[in-house]
Amino acid sequence: MNAAFLYGSAGILLFALGLWSFLVHEPLLRKLIGFNIMGSGVFHLFIAVAHNGDGAAPDPVPHALVLTGIVVAVSATALALALNSRLEAAAAKASDAEAGSRGAPERAPSSAHHLRWPSQ
Amino acid sequence: MNRDLALLIGILVSLFAALLLWIFYATLVGDPVARLGPLALEQLPASGVSHPVTAVLLNYRAxxxxxxxxxxxxxxxxxxxxxxxxxxxxxxGPALTVLANWILPLAILTSGYLLWVGGHAPGGAFQAGALLGSAGVLLRLAGHERAGLPAEAAQRWLVVAGVAVFLMVGLLLAAFGEGFLTYPKAVAKWLILLIETAATLAIGATLAAAYVGGRPPGIRSPCPSSESPSSGNPSSGHARS
Known part of the structure; x- marks a missing residue:
């Protein structure tokens, strides 16, 4: 039980750290990393809960939930990253247009590509 | 963000974590409650596979x-x-190319092994699919523009294969068998293997395609976007060669 409690507590700690980072930091990429750390904490907790004592077979139900959860979390992260990169490209484009309308000739004509993630 | 607000959020999150810890501890030391684990292990012989996690994933919680x-x-x-x-x-670079050439066949082979071994040991569609997806990521990093995936039409079939085969098996069982995704014991193993094979391909293709990060390259969109993906980008020249 001791090992399960320590492992599960570490999961709760990770969850809390991720939640704090998610709430406090402004950039979406940081929020996304915090969100993923929260998810890892939940996975830790589930694995700890599945522990049935040394030598005994672990509970398969939480294991199955974590297994699919990891793959789903990866795909959701990919969607969020794609959204984030489009947002950044759109923001760069908008600031370009603004600079263009104010007639700033020193500005490079298309900086959107330089700001785009991950081709940078 | 305001410093005081960040501190307040930190305190509230700490209190929340302490509450969670207390609940977790109380659950661990409290009276054991009825759990699904023993039931899952008890029903294992009827599930068609001998590894409990696979039985949970593909049978009880299909x-x-x-x-x-x-x-x-x-x-x-x-x-x-x-x-x-x-x-x-x-x-x-040459090192990464050689590395990819060595790792890719091994990754595909290991993925097939994981798929098969899932019936009686840790493994199964999700692990195998994740490994296939990572092979795709490696290919994309090594310069393959589509991450090793086929052209768009085939890619669409691949990514729906998992859901399609799963649903078809379920509907056929609902029509001619005992109910939606209730496998007859005699063929349960083979139905699970069929679903897992399709799911492996679909998961691998989906993860690799997700890493590519957009519609597959070389596809004309119905409404031409004003911003071409490669115009003016100096790093895109190699991809056409």
Whole structure:
């Protein structure tokens, strides 16, 4: 039980750290990393809960939930990253247009590509 | 963000974590409650596989797994709907190319092994699919623009394969068998293997395509986007060669 409690507590700690980072930091990429750390904490907790004592077979139900959860979390992260990169490209484009309308000739004509993630 | 606000959030989150810890401790030391684990292990001989996690995923909670595959598909559709994929990276150096040449066949072989071994030991469609997806990521990093995936039409078939086979098996069982995704014991193993094979391919293709980060390259979108994915980007030249 001791090992399960320590492992599960570490999961709760990770969850809390991720939640704090998610709430406090402004950039979406940081929020996304915090969100993923929260998810890892939940996975830790589930694995700890599945522990049935040394030598005994672990509970398969939480294991199955974590297994699919990891793959789903990866795909959701990919969607969020794609959204984030489009947002950044759109923001760069908008600031370009603004600079263009104010007639700033020193500005490079298309900086959107330089700001785009991950081709940078 | 305001410093005081960040501190307040930190204190509230700490209190929340302490509450969670207390609940977790109380659950661990409290009276054991009825859990699904023993039931899952007890019913294992009837499930068609001998590894309990696979039995949970593909038999007892098959609904859940079907919907998770649907979530994967929806996430990829979301990524594709955002526009064409950004162009690839610069060409890989000779070391990475050789490494990819060595690792890719091994990854595909290991993926097949994981798929088969899932019936009686840790393994199964999700692990095998994740490994296939990582092989695709490696290919994309090594300069392959489509991450090793086939052209768009075939890619669409691949990414829906998991949900489609799963649903078809379920509907056939509902029509001619004992109910939606209630496998007859005699063929349960083979139905699970069939679903897992399709799911492995679908998960691998979906993860690799998600890493590419947009609609597959070389596809004409119905409404031409004003911003071409490769125009003016110096790093995209290699990809056409």
């Amino acid at each position: 609904y859940d797994t079907l919907l998770e595959l649907a979530v994967l598909l929806v996430a990829l559709l979301g990524i594709w709907s955002l526009g064409p994929a950004p162009s690839g990276f610069r060409p890989a």
